[in-house]
Amino acid sequence: MSEEAVKLDRKDFVSDQDVRWCPGCGDYSILAQVQKVLPELGIARENFAFISGIGCSSRFPYYMNTYGFHTIHGRAPALASGVKIANPNLQVWVITGDGDGLSIGGNHLIHALRRNMDLKILLFNNEIYGLTKGQYSPTSEMGKKTKSTPMGSVDYPIQPVPLALASEATFVARTVDTNPKHLAEMLRRAADHKGSAIIEIYQNCVIFNDGAFKDVTDRSVRDDMSLILEDGKPMIFGKDSDKGIRIRGTKLEVVQLGDGVSESDLLVHNESDPDPALSMLLSRMHAPEYPVPLGVIRAIRRPAYHEMLLDQEEEAVQKKGVGEIRDLLMDSETWTVQ
Ligand SMILES: Cc1ncc(C[n+]2csc(CCOP(=O)(O)OP(=O)(O)O)c2C)c(N)n1
Ligand code: SF4
Numbered sequence: 001m002s003e004e005a006v007k008l009d010r011k012d013f014v015s016d017q018d019v020r021w022c023p024g025c026g027d028y029s030i031l032a033q034v035q036k037v038l039p040e041l042g043i044a045r046e047n048f049a050f051i052s053g054i055g056c057s058s059r060f061p062y063y064m065n066t067y068g069f070h071t072i073h074g075r076a077p078a079l080a081s082g083v084k085i086a087n088p089n090l091q092v093w094v095i096t097g098d099g100d101g102l103s104i105g106g107n108h109l110i111h112a113l114r115r116n117m118d119l120k121i122l123l124f125n126n127e128i129y130g131l132t133k134g135q136y137s138p139t140s141e142m143g144k145k146t147k148s149t150p151m152g153s154v155d156y157p158i159q160p161v162p163l164a165l166a167s168e169a170t171f172v173a174r175t176v177d178t179n180p181k182h183l184a185e186m187l188r189r190a191a192d193h194k195g196s197a198i199i200e201i202y203q204n205c206v207i208f209n210d211g212a213f214k215d216v217t218d219r220s221v222r223d224d225m226s227l228i229l230e231d232g233k234p235m236i237f238g239k240d241s242d243k244g245i246r247i248r249g250t251k252l253e254v255v256q257l258g259d260g261v262s263e264s265d266l267l268v269h270n271e272s273d274p275d276p277a278l279s280m281l282l283s284r285m286h287a288p289e290y291p292v293p294l295g296v297i298r299a300i301r302r303p304a305y306h307e308m309l310l311d312q313e314e315e316a317v318q319k320k321g322v323g324e325i326r327d328l329l330m331d332s333e334t335w336t337v338q
Contacts, residue, residue: 008039015065021056026177026203027124031063033180034093034122037187038066043091050093051080053100056131057124057203060095074105077112080119081305088306091191094121098139099129102158106138113167113196118304120190121198123160126205127212134208146208160200161283161297165276171197172279172298177204178217182228182294189296195304216292225287229295234266237291245290252281254290271299 013035021027038048048066052058054073061068067090071079076094084092094112101109101123112119128146129135136144136153139160143152164172171193175186183201190197202213216225223239235245242257244266255261273279279298286292316323 006042006044008045010035010039012045013038013065015063017062019063020059022207024204024206025056026126026201026205027057027060029177029180030122030124030183030201030203031060033184033187034064037184037191040188041091041191047090048093049080049083049090050095051076051083052095053097053105054131055097055100055124055129056205057097057126058095058100074100074103075108076100077105077108077117077119077121081112081115081117084118085306085309088118088310092119094119096121096123097130097137098123098125098127098160099132099137102138102160102163106158110163110167113164113169113198115305116168116170116195116302118195118306119197120187120193121196122190123198123200124203125160125200126203126209127157128205128209130205130208140209159283160198162280164198164200165280165283165298168196169198169298170195170300170302171296172283173198173296174200174202174292174294176202176213176217176294179294186296189299193299194307195302215287225291227285227291227293229269229271229282229293229297231269231271231296234263234268236263236266243291245285247278247281250281252285252290269295271296272301273298274300 045066050061050064050066050068052061052070053076058070061070069079076096080092080094083090096105125139127137127139129137134146135148136146138158140153140157142156145152161172161174171190173186173189175183177183186199190199202217204210204212215221223237227235227237227245237243244255244257246253246255246265247267257263276298282293282297
């Protein structure tokens with residue numbers, strides 16, 4: 001990495017391409033925060049790769065002045081895994097949508113997470129297929145009326161955060177496009193993480209699903225309807241910071257502080273708890289019964305796929321010396337026809 005390369009600013013990460021998202025799309029805010037956070041990392045531009053699938057969100061690599069690859073629908077995690085293994089020095093970001101990452105690409109996403117691939121996956125969740133003009137997606141609510149489901153969809157939605165936890169992702173967070181400060185902080189945390197990092201970003205599609213998250217993100221309700229998680233801190237929320245979350249048996253409860261309930265009764269967030277049970281409970285908190293948790297839900301450390309692979313390669317070289325693919329292939333008969 002050259003000396004001058006690490007002294008970059010936002011403009012260095014802006015490409016010469018015209019941004020083609022609809023005016024007011026939440027994607028702009030995410031792009032702006034990524035272009036703000038990347039120069040802070042002190043990494044040269046040529047050491048970043050942005051890999052996307054297909055969708056409005058997947059146009060992202062065009063707008064980044066880094067290496068990038070707009071790949072095929074749902075396959076960004078697979079392509080990105082190959083990129084990371086081929087060149088572990090790259091910091092690899094995956095850009096995907098709820099359609100791209102959870103419909104056609106659901107399988108690829110799960111396996112990249114479970115393998116602890118060192119990827120920073122940004123899941124732009126707008127609960128709709130934007131690029132193809134507004135069909136319901138796997139995260140759309142049951143009964144979603146669209147042109148292709150005029151009477152309402154009859155599908156139960158999938159929830160990205162519980163899915164990521166169940167897939168053994170080692171870093172799972174949630175944020176929203178309308179809170180740039182929080183979004184930037186989550187990007188920094190994902191950038192620092194070694195292993196599979198996924199951030200679900202609530203992203204507003206102004207054209208086909210406007211206001212999908214307004215019950216959580218609108219200025220008038222957000223303090224009461226979102227819970228900002230902070231590691232090691234009790235779970236307090238509300239406009240007047242007078243509500244909290246406690247656990248009774250296996251159920252989380254919203255409580256009013258003061259009614260014989262004090263801060264010491266509340267759950268304390270432990271993002272690195274080796275047992276994922278509480279993070280799973282948190283991930284299933286939904287409005288209107290609960291405030292929606294935003295922040296780092298889980299962050300644990302375990303060896304990443306490429307680290308284990310490189311260790312194994314080194315061990316093999318030590319034992320047997322540097323090999324030749326040709327020798328491996330021509331080594332012995334694989335089968336004999338008699
Ligand atoms: C193999 C294949 N199947 C279907 C499509 C059509 N298609 C393009 S984008 C898309 C869904 C995009 O939705 P999402 O990932 O939520 O992205 P958004 O556009 O909302 O950002 C679909 C179904 C395609 N391009 N390729
Ligand atoms: S269709 Fe929706 S997601 Fe796509 S660019 Fe327009 S506002 Fe954004």
